Amino acid sequence: MRYAAIVIGGGPAGMAAACAVKESEKVLIIEREARLGGILKQCVHDGFGVIRFGEKLSGPEYADRFIEEVYARKNIDVKVLTFVTSIEKENGYYRVSTTSGAGIETHEGENLILANGCRERTARQVNIHGTRPAGLMTAGTAQNLVNLLGVNPAKRCVILGSGDIGLIMARRLTLEGSQVLGVYEAKSSPSGLQRNLQQCLYDFGIPLHLKKTVTLVHGRDRVEGVTVADVDDGMLPIAGTEEYIPCDALIVSVGLIPENELAEKLGVAMDAKTKGPIVDQYMMTTLDGVYSVGNALHVHDLVDYVSEVSETAGKDVGRRKERATIEVLSRGLGYIVPQRIDVKNLEEKTTYYFRTARETGKAKLTVTVNGVEIYSKKYSALRPPEAERVSIKHLLKAGDELKFVLEEDDGGKA
Amino acid sequence: MAERLETICIVCPNGCRLTAVRKGNVIEVSGNKCPRGITYAEAEMTAPKRSFTGTVASVFKEMPVVPVRTAGEVDKAKILEIAARTREILLTRAYAAGEVAEENVCGTGVALIVTTDMRKVTGRTEEL
Ligand SMILES: Cc1cc2nc3c(=O)[nH]c(=O)nc-3n(C[C@H](O)[C@H](O)[C@H](O)COP(=O)(O)OP(=O)(O)OC[C@H]3O[C@@H](n4cnc5c(N)ncnc54)[C@H](O)[C@@H]3O)c2cc1C
Ligand code: SF4
Numbered sequence: 001m002r003y004a005a006i007v008i009g010g011g012p013a014g015m016a017a018a019c020a021v022k023e024s025e026k027v028l029i030i031e032r033e034a035r036l037g038g039i040l041k042q043c044v045h046d047g048f049g050v051i052r053f054g055e056k057l058s059g060p061e062y063a064d065r066f067i068e069e070v071y072a073r074k075n076i077d078v079k080v081l082t083f084v085t086s087i088e089k090e091n092g093y094y095r096v097s098t099t100s101g102a103g104i105e106t107h108e109g110e111n112l113i114l115a116n117g118c119r120e121r122t123a124r125q126v127n128i129h130g131t132r133p134a135g136l137m138t139a140g141t142a143q144n145l146v147n148l149l150g151v152n153p154a155k156r157c158v159i160l161g162s163g164d165i166g167l168i169m170a171r172r173l174t175l176e177g178s179q180v181l182g183v184y185e186a187k188s189s190p191s192g193l194q195r196n197l198q199q200c201l202y203d204f205g206i207p208l209h210l211k212k213t214v215t216l217v218h219g220r221d222r223v224e225g226v227t228v229a230d231v232d233d234g235m236l237p238i239a240g241t242e243e244y245i246p247c248d249a250l251i252v253s254v255g256l257i258p259e260n261e262l263a264e265k266l267g268v269a270m271d272a273k274t275k276g277p278i279v280d281q282y283m284m285t286t287l288d289g290v291y292s293v294g295n296a297l298h299v300h301d302l303v304d305y306v307s308e309v310s311e312t313a314g315k316d317v318g319r320r321k322e323r324a325t326i327e328v329l330s331r332g333l334g335y336i337v338p339q340r341i342d343v344k345n346l347e348e349k350t351t352y353y354f355r356t357a358r359e360t361g362k363a364k365l366t367v368t369v370n371g372v373e374i375y376s377k378k379y380s381a382l383r384p385p386e387a388e389r390v391s392i393k394h395l396l397k398a399g400d401e402l403k404f405v406l407e408e409d410d411g412g413k414a
Numbered sequence: 415m416a417e418r419l420e421t422i423c424i425v426c427p428n429g430c431r432l433t434a435v436r437k438g439n440v441i442e443v444s445g446n447k448c449p450r451g452i453t454y455a456e457a458e459m460t461a462p463k464r465s466f467t468g469t470v471a472s473v474f475k476e477m478p479v480v481p482v483r484t485a486g487e488v489d490k491a492k493i494l495e496i497a498a499r500t501r502e503i504l505l506t507r508a509y510a511a512g513e514v515a516e517e518n519v520c521g522t523g524v525a526l527i528v529t530t531d532m533r534k535v536t537g538r539t540e541e542l
Contacts, residue, residue, distance in 0.1 A: 034476075035535060044481035044529070045467045050426050058467055060481045060530035064511055067534075147469055150479035175468050175497035194429030198422035203464070203490065302427055 003028045003077075005317045006096050006109030008084050008262065011038020013294020014115030015066035016307040018076050020314025027076045027317075028107055030098060032083040036070060037063035038117055039140075039295075040303065042147045045168055047195075051304040062303060087112065087266050089287070111289040111317045114263050114277070115310065118256040118295035120165070135223030139165035139253035143172070152176050154249030158226050159183045160214045162190035162197075164301075166253025171200035180206050181245060186213040186231050189359060191255070191385045193301065213237060217250055226250050256299045263292060273335035274298040280325055280342040281350045283313035291316070298337050298353070301387050305353070312351075321345060324398045332357055332406035334384050343396040351391045354404065356382040362409035367392060370401050382406075421458055423451045434459050463487035466496045466526075470503040470515060474536045480505055481529045482515055488522040495520045508532035 003026045007014045010031030018027045035041070040048070043059025050056055053065075070076055082100035096107045120138040137145075137153065143165060145151045155178050159166045162185040170180045183201060188211055190197055201208055209228070215237045216227040230241040258276040260268075268277045269286040277285040277292040284291050293310040300306045325340040334355035341350065356363070360382045367375040375392050382388065396402060423430045423446060432445045434455040443455040457463055465487050469479035482500065496519055503515060509528040519526040 044469055044483075046465055046483060047427070056465070058481055058483055058529045061511065064530060147479065147481065150469065150471060172468070175466075175494070175500075177498070177501065193427060194422045194431070195424040195427065198429075199424045199464070202422075203493075 001026070001108075002093060003107065003109040005111040005113055005314075006030065006094065006107055007113040007115055008087075008096070009038065009115035009117055009294070009296070010036040010070075010078065010080070011115060011117050011294060012040055012063060012066060012303050013117070013296070013306050013310040014038070014113065015063075015070050016310035017113045017115055017291070017293050017314040019066065019069050019073060020311040021075070021317045022315075023073065023075050025075060025318055028109065029070065029076060029078045030082050030084055030096065030107070031078070031080045034081055036067045036078065036080070042140075042143050043168075044147045045172070048303050051302065052307060059303075066307075084116075084262060087262055089266065094289070111291065113291045113293060113310075113313055113317075114260075114285075114296050115293050116259050116262065116296050118258050118299055120253075121255045121257060122252065133217065133219045133221055133223050135219070135249040136217055137249070137251060139163065139169045139251050142169050142249075142251050146172055146176060152178060154178050154247075154251060156247045157181065157249035157251055158214065158228070158245055158247050159251045159253060161185060161252055161254035162187075162192050162208065163253040163255055164192040164196050166251060167192045167196040167200040169251060169253070170206050171204060174204045174206065180204075181247060182207040182209055184209045184212045184214055184228055186211065186235050189383070193386065214250060215242065218244075223247060223249055256295065258296050258298060260292075260296060263290075263296070266290065268292070271335065271337075271339055274337060274339075276337075278339045279337065280323070280340050281312070281338045281347075282316035282319075282342065282345075283309060283338070284316065284323075284342075298335065300353075301385070305387075305389065308351075309353075319345070326396065326398065326400055326402060328352075329401065329403040330354070330405070331403070333404060334358075336404055341396060341402065343398055343400070346394075346396060349391045349393050351389060352404070353387050353389050354406075355384050355387050356406060357384070359383050360406075360408045364407055364409060365390070366405045366407070367394070368401075368403050368405070369394060369396065378409075419455065419459055421455065423454050425450045425454050432458075462490040464490045464493055466493055466500075466519075467529075468497060468500050470500050470505060470526075472505040472532065474508065474532070477532060477535050480509070480515075480532055482526050483529055484519065484522070485514075485525045485527050488519075488524050492520055492522050496522070496526070500526070505532070508536045 007029045040059035040063040046056045048062040088095045218225040225246040229237040276297040291313040294306045323342045324344045334357045336354040419434045432455045443452045467483040511531045514525045516526040
């Protein structure tokens with residue numbers, strides 16, 4: 001049987017995309033883990049769904065709402081404990097190869113929705129010296145151990161990096177009775193959300209050290225301690241500022257990267273800034289019928305928006321009309337998604353997500369078409385860790401120049 | 415009681431930076447993008463509240479720990495005590511999402527509830 005769409009990944013993105021596909025079309029969700037829900041299964045803290053449901057839900061509660069819908073839908077098949085190993089483009093459809101308890105199988109789909117999430121940057125990707133003893137792990141691994149397996153891997157720990165997952169784990173480990181000695185961030189400002197600084201660190205008196213990093217991990221089989229040091233503006237450790245901290249774990253929270261090995265092998269064009277595929281406003285990549293959604297597309301701050309974006313892709317499945325795209329140009333932005341617009345199939349409004357290239361004070365976003373301003377929005381302050389969302393009404397045709405410019409109010413470029 | 419407080423609103427992801435100043439009987443709040451920030455800052459000045467989220471152990475091997483939260487907010491000062499209590503609880507049957515794991519946890523008047531449907535994960539409904 002050939003599916004209208006095969007969804008790779010059964011996290012919030014994959015589930016929302018699958019549920020948005022017309023009920024007359026058959027959909028297959030392929031998930032490598034034993035159950036649907038993705039990362040949300042291990043996010044036992046609350047704060048999910050404030051925008052979508054107007055309630056503060058925990059990760060599992062948010063996921064359950066979609067899981068129920070998936071299993072209630074007759075047009076959606078689900079395969080769990082099934083790992084996608086490769087995808088091939090055939091004439092007019094895609095062939096997806098999987099391995100599972102049933103062995104090696106292939107599935108055919110006219111459309112593909114890549115919803116396989118992101119992975120964490122590891123200690124290897126930041127410059128820490130020393131061996132790789134037990135007790136050195138990413139925040140996501142710690143979260144998995146504590147919240148899914150019930151194992152506390154850190155009785156007395158240091159956290160490197162002020163990403164949200166690290167902040168959430170600082171609180172979680174404290175609640176599990178561990179001692180969190182401090183969060184060390186090499187940059188001059190924290191990368192997590194403001195509210196997480198308050199409710200995860202300040203509430204528990206956990207110190208946040210800015211412009212400091214971990215330079216060395218001590219211990220051969222197990223972490224015995226770390227050396228921390230001040231860093232200069234170029235983020236390099238300053239000699240003479242080293243301090244030794246005894247601890248049994250170093251938890252690293254230095255960012256997330258979209259997971260796109262499958263997409264790249266398939267030949268989808270990638271955006272060097274988002275590290276995800278280049279898509280149009282329907283989340284369709286440069287390959288016809290291949291969509292990218294959720295954290296595989298770009299790292300979202302909020303799962304509510306993951307669901308929104310994924311639904312846009314799901315609804316588009318089966319439309320298969322003629323397309324004509326123009327590039328979205330920008331200045332002053334860290335990135336913008338979508339990166340191109342299908343001008344043949346414009347809807348009333350188009351939603352964009354962007355991040356500022358650097359921290360700003362008062363700033364103004366101006367959108368122009370062929371040099372004529374069509375939209376502007378003022379911000380009191382912008383920080384790269386916090387993505388912004390704007391919904392814009394515009395009329396576009398092939399050949400138009402669409403440009404987003406972000407400038408700080410003092411006239412300087414943001 | 416504090417006369418002035420600078421804090422970050424945790425009610426929604428905007429995370430507004432709030433300043434609350436006590437002026438006689440009223441508390442003046444600034445920095446909030448919406449009215450919920452005022453309520454939050456007032457509570458922070460008088461009786462701070464938080465939700466607790468965490469896990470409790472279960473007897474099921476498919477789910478050695480189960481996510482829980484308080485059904486509503488509790489006094490912030492009670493959070494560590496609730497955390498210690500959750501480390502003692504063991505669930506011996508598969509609970510539905512929203513089912514109470516412990517009433518009136520630590521005397522807060524608020525229940526501790528399970529936040530996922532354990533029956534779906536464990537495939538069981540009876541006690542082990
Ligand atoms: C450790 C961690 C903690 C996070 N904490 C928060 C948080 O507190 N709040 C928040 O809003 N966001 C958080 N995020 C971001 C979070 O990932 C997103 O909000 C949301 O889960 C993204 O949904 P997704 O469906 O795109 O990805 P995921 O939830 O990661 O789902 C991707 C799914 O694809 C499956 N998959 C991947 N590759 C394959 C393959 N080859 N074959 C089959 N299946 C595959 C995975 O098993 C997974 O189930 C966190 C992210 C991480 C990594
Ligand atoms: S004041 Fe309102 S907008 Fe600002 S963080 Fe609080 S709830 Fe959100």
